[in-house]
Amino acid sequence: MPVEIKNLSHVYSEGSPFEFQALKDIDITIEDGSFVGIIGHTGSGKSTLIQHLNGLLTPTSGTVLVDGEDIFSKKKNELIQLRHHIGLVFQYPEHQLFEETVHKDVAFGPKNQGLSEDEINQRVQQSIKMVGLNYDDVKDKSPFELSGGQMRRVAIAGVLAMEPSVLILDEPTAGLDPRGREEILAQIKYLHKKKKMTVILVSHSMEDIGRLVEKILVMNAGEVVFYDSPNRVFTEIETLERIGLAVPEVTYLMRKLKEKYPEIREDIFTVAAAKDEILKVIRG
Ligand code: ADP
């Protein structure tokens, strides 16, 4: 499902002394089946933006079209239907786990979709497996007995169980150790590749974004700074630094190497690509 964001602005607490414009005229399209990364300094409007995509927040002006339909012209029950297609995993989603068992927690969404008992069970098992957990090991546990990384996965499984066409994740690796982060990112990559899911990933890490996504949306103070391929975005080092961001470490290294090897490519942002390019240049 393509998601078109049309001249979207959002003002919090409009008309009060706390009025704050968090989004200014955002106008971009997220193509069906694409993998988009959103990056920007804290407070740049990332979370505000994604909460408009399933109708949790209402625009002050502008709108969002999903599959060509204006989601804010919908009636309330249609909006609830829409939320099943646009899966939103909040930041620290494990704070929203609340059932006594992992099974029940993951079943919550599909239950609300009115599916049959059999179908619910099948979805729960599948999605728990999809996030790399063993269903039989965890199904009867309380979510609160699990490790932080496991809780995060259960929360993601709860969204996957609704089989969304678009999966939006707000900093899904925040606070996890490197191994937990890798595993979650690998699962997300898998869902995008194998299930052709449209994925929108909000992340702090230029490294992660650089090696995963097809397109990066860079935000600053509620506005779009860039919406382009990692290749293009990572050559804009000066602009990125001005808005408090950095390119991946390895891109800085390539830039440094260019002083010695003028022919070396700078538009490189993964260690693997850097290795290939360096070997190519030094071997002549
Ligand atoms: P990000 O996710 O990029 O860190 P947010 O979308 O959470 O940014 O916030 C964007 C701006 O809007 C911030 O300055 C934040 O303080 C402000 N903001 C967020 N939520 C509210 C709210 N409920 N009321 C008022 N201001 C808010």
Ligand code: MG
């Ligand atoms: Mg945020």
